[in-house]
Amino acid sequence: MKLLKVRTLIALFSVLLMAGIFPASAGAYSYGNANTEAVAETFKLIVSKLNADSPDWTAAKAAYAETRSEIDSHFGKDVTKELDDAFAAQDKDRVLKDWKGVLVLNLDRRFTYAEQGFENYSDTKLLLAKARATYEALKPYLSGTPAEGKLTELDQAFDKALEALGNPGLLGVGKKDPNPEAFKQNIKLIYDTIAPLFPMAGAAAGGGATLDPTASPAAHAPMAETNKTNASVTIGAIAVVVLLAALLFWRMRRRKA
């Protein structure tokens, strides 16, 4: 009787643990959330820190330092050099102008790889979502530019591009075929509308780049993310569950003996 109770408690506890810990350890991932794009998030942070009456340069520089290597490897040394100089000069307008340029480069990077790997549905979808997150970060700065009246059109172009990816369907229900031409047209429309508006201050690199898959400078695989998986948490969770299972098994064996 007592044994049964203990065993039930252990079972109950392990189920709760499994249900509770896995989502928690999953917190180590940042990849799955389509609404975040590291470069765009950094931009938002820098903008927030520099906008105040007394700009917080320390925080802005720290945010930049976090993504510097990613920018460096994807967009080239010229870009990071320009950013380094702008930060060193503590010139707010120049930093923001450069960062908007970086966002445009990032849009180009995401679009380019999306177009290249168009056959891979889930990758392309993710790249498009990241491009969209980049665009959302630029959106406030479209006011007062020629693109101001085109926001709805741009939003719809993103929707149409997503639609053009097709859909494998859920158990075959709702299957749609991809349309690469429509996809190309829509991302071109978005890029061509936005890119000319945000040249980098230094005009050193990337400024005025056209959407050309073959001319991409990146040496990285399109999905090369900074992987923040906290392996120890996951391994710990698995170890605890295995331990509980072993305890359960051992108690059963002992009971039989």
Place this chain on the structure above:
Amino acid sequence: MNGAKAESARAESAKAERAKAESAKSERLGAAAVLTLVLAYAAFGVFHLSPWAASWDEVDFTLALDRFDLLAMQPHAPGYPYFILGGRLMRLLSGDPVLALGGWNLLLASSSAWPIYRIARRWIPPVSASLAAAIVLTLPMNWTLSVRPMSEGAALALLWWFLWSLVRLAERRSNGRWLAAAFLFGLLMGTRLSYVPFGIGLLIAGIVEARDLRRTVTQRVLRLTGWAASAAAFQFFWVGAVAAAEGGFAETLRLFAGFGEGHFTEWGGGVSQAGLPFGERIWRFAADNWLWTGTFARFVPLAVITGALLIWTAWGWRQRWAVSNRPNASSLRRLTASPAFILAVCVLAYALWALLGQNIAKPRHAAPLAALSMFALAACALRLRIGRSRSAAIVLAVLLAALQAAEGARLVSLQQHERPAVYQLADALAKDSESSAILYTWEEERVLRYLNVPIQTQPIFTYEYFLANAAAERGSRILLTGSVWDEFRRQADVPAAKVRLLAVYRSDSRLDPVYGTIALYEWKG
């Protein structure tokens, strides 16, 4: 001597015959009562389906009927594939995706009267069992769930079917019964993953089987391996379907993980998180989410009559316990393998999970608890056997069912007719729009986009970033919703004079606990 014996035997058998006929008749009566309940429930529901997709989750599900895409959060992870497929099926009847999802919920909810009845029949006679089913189905808040596009409606119904299969499994552990239970658990998980703690019922059945000394060790190992494999297969089927729809297993799992992170750490904000002390959290969960809102729908007469029934039942059982034998070790051992025990453990597991792991701002997470506790109360009350206490219990239970049905029907009808606050906000934005206005919102943004409001809407999380944007958008009219403004004031010392209140939109907070009241402000800078 012999003749007398034969005579008494004949009388015995005639008596048994009569009793059998009697019980068959009452069984038919009970089944007829349940059938009537199902038809009435379905008929009322068809005319009271909620036409609104007024919350983030509801929009997710509604959009998923047109395009299934976890990355775009339509629906959000883990995909709810059976719910979406059911909605797509119902779409053959109604073109409107919101009504289709509500209709699917209604179909399943109506059908769940049968498993509730069958479970109740384990302890109470047929007509009483149909009364118990009526009490469970007319719980006002759960009733509203069964006609709106939330996965809870379908999941609650499938939960009852699953629990019935668990009870049957506890009574006889055959391979067929295990397969039925494992299959239904697959359906349940593919409809609403957050009901996973109920799977502990399967685990208990497996443990009891493992300890069954009537079979050899090899037999048990073989059986349990097969059982585990079949249960896993039924789960992999829906996960596989979602993965195929999303384009790959690895990507899908990463999405699940990413969603889990956001869901458990930042979803909903407000009261849901660590800010609430644990004691207060328990109080709010038990007193408000489970009882006051979840069970009584904040309707005092319901609380009163349920309380009366509870007290009466407790009193009746005390008397019964006084006359019957005290529980001893062997009766307790039998109890632990009994269906009632398995149900109780399932409920406890879910209660703990809902308390610790779910957003406490949303009472619908306590819906299974409300349903199962009212079921338990009805079963205990109608099981009383001692003459007068039984009649009083029946009278109270009938009263409860009638009162609940009246209040539930009123709430369901209100849900259909009352324009949700967020719809009112969308109407106002559509009417009075300068095309250059920008609305900063929180979760309402999902619904506003779905409703195609003609102005730009932007979700915002930090005051600092908002200020930066506002500086860039100097030429535009900037609007804020109340949830955003409240959060800004938590983050920074913002003087109230920075904004001007334009309007407050309200709808019943039982039907939308988080966004039932939405204030609209204009930013003056």
